[in-house]
């Protein structure tokens with residue numbers, strides 16, 4: 001029987017900075033990396049420090065083909081890239097994708113090369129043994145991957161830009177919207193359209209409405225805005241994501257209780273958690 005699985009698994013949920021230690025054991029300290037499986041296809045979104053343990057799992061499973069999508073290339077979303085084990089397997093095909101605005105037309109290949117270069121990194125991407133394909137798209141593009149997977153994209157409101165994704169498979173959908181700043185009272189129409197009737201929405205909740213004012217211009221949003229968007233767009237489940245580095249497990253549990261009182265099907269995602277739409 002064909003493998004029809006569809007799920008998202010969280011390998012890094014912390015925003016901005018890795019925060020290992022006793023106060024973050026429950027929710028996790030690795031920076032953004034999520035895995036979405038669509039049948040036999042493995043999709044990876046972002047290469048924060050969470051991509052390191054994911055790489056070990058994919059290596060152990062003997063995965064020979066995967067696609068890696070960047071939302072953008074701030075350090076917390078790319079820092080783990082050189083430490084992703086599948087890059088060191090000569091039998092593996094890895095396709096890397098990123099979206100570019102007119103202001104920034106640096107190609108995906110150039111971004112990776114720039115990131116893995118002196119004085120920031122000791123060795124260039126040429127050390128990779130895998131067959132690496134680099135792909136570029138413009139925000140708003142939609143494309144199909146072999147295996148009946150559809151990817152829809154939008155531009156987000158973040159310094160330097162970021163890409164929001166919607167992955168559709170077998171009539172279900174998972175949306176990954178991180179690193180975006182909202183304008184209070186003016187819901188982002190592009191996001192609302194992208195997440196309309198979605199089964200799972202992962203959304204940047206670095207801040208809370210009560211402290212948001214202090215961080216205008218930093219490029220992030222609040223868990224309350226995530227709930228408002230999910231309610232307006234009739235999305236089913238809200239995954240609170242990109243946790244603030246200063247928030248410990250007790251604070252995250254408190255946020256979760258408040259969020260669930262407003263929108264019962266919301267959850268503060270924990271590292272290692274798997275959600276089936």
Ligand SMILES: [Zn+2]
Nearest residue numbers: 015016076179
């Ligand atoms: Zn980030």
Ligand SMILES: [Zn+2]
Nearest residue numbers: 072074158179
């Ligand atoms: Zn960012």
